[in-house]
Amino acid sequence: MKRSVLAGVFVTAAMLASPVFAAGNEADLCQINLDKINNGKALLATDTSGKSGEIDTAVSQAKAAHAAGDEKKCIEITSKALQDLQNLDKGGNP
Template identity: 90%
Template sequence: MKRSALAGLFITAAMLASPVFAAGEPDLCKINLDKINNGQALLATDTSGKKGEIDTAVSQAKAAHAAGDDKKCIEITSKALQDLQNTEKGGNQ
């Protein structure tokens, strides 16, 4: 009896937590866009062409977000953040 009650509690907790993660995705998209906007100041003197790539990524991410495709927005912004970090480190990948 104790095992089934414990299993039931675990399943209930897992089911209740699932919507929380789904609801957090749009926030991650917005957070990533804010981080990119803050990091673009570093690209003011960039001559490698990364600024244009980042600008394009931001436009695509905003379009995906507006279309309700937050997964795509997060994917695009995550890559753009990685590119920004590589630029900060001096890498041109």
């Protein structure tokens, strides 16, 4: 009986802690994406498509969302900016 109660306590604690870890992962992913964009800005030095300004604007918006605690919005914005950077790297038209 004591084992099942103890197991139940551990399972409950793990389930309650899961959202905390998920929120932390979102913040990490937001910051990781911002770092990747910052590292990829060398591609923008030769950009003639005008994407440089769009990506700079996206970074500003993502940082504002991150500061406001809206990690999902930050991830959404940075993911699109990373896709645009990848398209520039491939020579495509994003």
